[in-house]
Amino acid sequence: MAAISVPVHQEPNILSRLLGRPTSAIGLAILVLIALAAILAPVIAPYAPAKLSIASRLDPPSMAHLFGTDDLGRDVFTRMLYAARTSLAVGLAVVVFASIIGIVLGLMAGFFRKLDAPVSRLIDAMMAFPDILLAIALVAALGATAVNVIIALGIVYAPRLARVVRASTLVIRELPYVEAARALGIPTPIILVRHVLRNVTSPILVQGTFIFANAILAEAGLSFLGVGISPSIPTWGTMIAVGRQYMDQAGWMMMFPGAAIVITVLALQLVGDGLRDLLDPRLAKDI
Amino acid sequence: MLRSILNRLLGMIVVMALVVTIVFVIVRVTPGDPAAVMLGPDATAADIASLRTRLGLDAPMPVQFGRYILGVVQGDFGQSIFLNQPVTTALAQRAEPTFFLTVFSLLIATVIALPVGILSAYWRGSLFDQAATTLAMFAASVPSFWLGLLFIRFFAVRLGWFDTSGYGGPGASFAERLNHLVLPALALGLVSSALITRFTRASMLDVLNDDYVRTARSKGMSERRVVMKHAFKNALIPILTVIGLTAALLISGAVVTETVFGLPGVGSLVVSAVLRRDYPVIQGALLVIAGLYVLVNFAIDMLYLAVDPRVRY
Numbered sequence: 001m002a003a004i005s006v007p008v009h010q011e012p013n014i015l016s017r018l019l020g021r022p023t024s025a026i027g028l029a030i031l032v033l034i035a036l037a038a039i040l041a042p043v044i045a046p047y048a049p050a051k052l053s054i055a056s057r058l059d060p061p062s063m064a065h066l067f068g069t070d071d072l073g074r075d076v077f078t079r080m081l082y083a084a085r086t087s088l089a090v091g092l093a094v095v096v097f098a099s100i101i102g103i104v105l106g107l108m109a110g111f112f113r114k115l116d117a118p119v120s121r122l123i124d125a126m127m128a129f130p131d132i133l134l135a136i137a138l139v140a141a142l143g144a145t146a147v148n149v150i151i152a153l154g155i156v157y158a159p160r161l162a163r164v165v166r167a168s169t170l171v172i173r174e175l176p177y178v179e180a181a182r183a184l185g186i187p188t189p190i191i192l193v194r195h196v197l198r199n200v201t202s203p204i205l206v207q208g209t210f211i212f213a214n215a216i217l218a219e220a221g222l223s224f225l226g227v228g229i230s231p232s233i234p235t236w237g238t239m240i241a242v243g244r245q246y247m248d249q250a251g252w253m254m255m256f257p258g259a260a261i262v263i264t265v266l267a268l269q270l271v272g273d274g275l276r277d278l279l280d281p282r283l284a285k286d287i
Numbered sequence: 288m289l290r291s292i293l294n295r296l297l298g299m300i301v302v303m304a305l306v307v308t309i310v311f312v313i314v315r316v317t318p319g320d321p322a323a324v325m326l327g328p329d330a331t332a333a334d335i336a337s338l339r340t341r342l343g344l345d346a347p348m349p350v351q352f353g354r355y356i357l358g359v360v361q362g363d364f365g366q367s368i369f370l371n372q373p374v375t376t377a378l379a380q381r382a383e384p385t386f387f388l389t390v391f392s393l394l395i396a397t398v399i400a401l402p403v404g405i406l407s408a409y410w411r412g413s414l415f416d417q418a419a420t421t422l423a424m425f426a427a428s429v430p431s432f433w434l435g436l437l438f439i440r441f442f443a444v445r446l447g448w449f450d451t452s453g454y455g456g457p458g459a460s461f462a463e464r465l466n467h468l469v470l471p472a473l474a475l476g477l478v479s480s481a482l483i484t485r486f487t488r489a490s491m492l493d494v495l496n497d498d499y500v501r502t503a504r505s506k507g508m509s510e511r512r513v514v515m516k517h518a519f520k521n522a523l524i525p526i527l528t529v530i531g532l533t534a535a536l537l538i539s540g541a542v543v544t545e546t547v548f549g550l551p552g553v554g555s556l557v558v559s560a561v562l563r564r565d566y567p568v569i570q571g572a573l574l575v576i577a578g579l580y581v582l583v584n585f586a587i588d589m590l591y592l593a594v595d596p597r598v599r600y
Contacts, residue, residue: 121298125305128577128584130539133557137569140561141317217430221543224432227561240433244547247440258433265428273424 017278024274030267034260038084045078049234058250068252070242076253080260083234087216087264090150090235094215095208097154098161103204105158106165107192111173120166126159131214132221139227146229153218157211164207168200202279209272213265220261236261291592299585306577311355313573314566315348325368325564338368342567364571369563374571378553384454385552387468388475388545389537395476396483397530403480404487404526408495409514419484427481431540435474435547442470452549471548475540479533486529490522497521524594531587535580 018024037044046066053073061068067076109119126134131153138152172178173196181191216236222228223237224244231238236257243254317324322338339345342365343354358365364374407419443451449470455463494500495518503517504510538553545554553572560568 121301121305124302125309128306128580130536132539132542133576136561137313137573140569141313220430225546225558244436248444251440254436261430262428269424269428
């Protein structure tokens with residue numbers, strides 16, 4: 001049973017080990033900063049997100065409006081802070097939803113030999129669809145709301161997680177402590193949760209970070225195309241979509257939200273790379 | 288060998304069958320009546336009933352599924368509701384810009400990624416390697432549609448070097464069409480080069496320390512020959528895999544990029560179909576693109592079989 005405790009012992013050190021790597025530390029610091037800005041948006045935003053001011057419409061960046069104003073005179077910086085809330089919340093919800101489906105599918109395929117072939121083929125088929133395209137089709141069928149965007153992207157990214165969980169479960173299934181647990185008559189669901197799932201948390205964490213990054217990019221893409229979250233709700237994607245119409249007169253309207261996406265996704269990738277190197281060194285050389 | 292090919296072929300057929308099923312199910316998960324959703328709130332009950340009959344939605348579900356499979360097998364993906372033409376015709380008419388956009392993007396991505404990836408691995412840990420890895424990570428973080436917009440703003444609007452949107456008129460020459468493709472291909476290619484660069488670097492790192500590379504060096508072979516003839520040749524298979532898969536993924540990127548640049552390709556057809564709820568077109572495009580992805584995967588597996596006798600499926 002000693003083998004079970006190995007990854008558990010490592011966990012308290014992950015954060016400090018991550019902070020010990022300069023690139024990961026920078027990524028983590030950026031993420032914390034963006035998350036804080038999103039959470040504290042009502043406190044730090046200089047204006048109300050929907051406050052119209054026709055007199056100051058399309059004003060360039062200035063001390064009064066750090067990132068300028070949009071076509072309706074709304075403060076771009078304020079709207080970006082509120083957009084961060086939606087974009088990050090959608091990204092995080094996608095990770096949670098994709099994890100739930102992915103873990104269940106991956107555990108089923110990896111642990112039960114009879115289910116492996118059908119579930120694996122289903123995962124292969126799901127992964128044959130390009131992410132944005134499948135998400136567009138699902139949102140078109142379900143309706144363009146924030147919840148449906150989360151469901152669609154969750155379904156799109158779940159197979160990636162399922163594949164990782166399946167691969168790890170296949171190895172763990174054969175380990176002596178799982179056999180011992182079986183011999184002791186411990187019910188399968190408990191073995192799955194306590195002995196298997198616990199030991200696949202590292203790859204899930206690593207994959208989850210990359211899914212978070214991809215979900216932010218995909219949500220922005222869907223919103224930009226007008227097939228995602230309603231344009232009335234500020235997200236970085238919808239802000240770029242509106243800014244596009246005023247590209248020649250007010251480039252800042254689409255420059256700043258785009259830069260926010262790049263910085264957030266880059267930070268997530270830096271953290272994801274660091275986590276992968278620390279938690280799953282076998283994968284570190286692959287990408 | 289033959290057994291492996293048959294196994295893989297069988298696997299591909301099963302995956303394709305599942306892909307067709309998923310595409311069929313997607314429209315059926317629409318809350319309410321798909322015909323009513325497609326026609327919008329102003330449609331009369333008679334219009335809805337007529338469309339239901341036209342789409343075969345009034346038949347029992349197993350019959351609908353059977354008809355759908357039969358159609359797909361015969362290359363009939365149904366009729367577009369708004370374009371009033373078969374989906375296959377609509378897709379074929381829009382295939383050219385998407386094909387060229389994908390090919391040029393892949394070309395740009397490969398031309399950038401291969402040398403950068405190889406040199407990055409060769410000079411591991413150097414300033415070049417660090418800069419290349421950082422840039423690749425940065426490129427992977429940029430939304431291609433946003434990069435496209437920046438390109439339009441700078442190269443098309445400010446410098447006037449390229450056209451801002453479209454694909455030239457109906458009688459446009461190839462040179463004119465090319466002019467319209469440069470910016471979208473550059474935007475998509477730069478973003479896609481990130482993945483290929485990282486894989487090339489990783490594959491090269493794997494082989495550069497292998498015994499046969501050391502042997503080649505000890506024989507006094509020039510570094511250029513060691514890297515290109517011995518190392519790169521052996522690192523090529525995983526690199527080809529990722530290039531193949533990037534080609535399939537580029538079609539997805541094309542959906543958004545085509546919309547930004549107003550290219551009349553399959554991507555913009557899908558987006559307009561979504562906005563008009565033209566489900567048969569969405570289904571047809573999904574099927575064709577997922578089918579291509581499955582075929583590319585199969586071709587890669589066959590390539591593995593052909594070059595590496597140890598591989599078995």
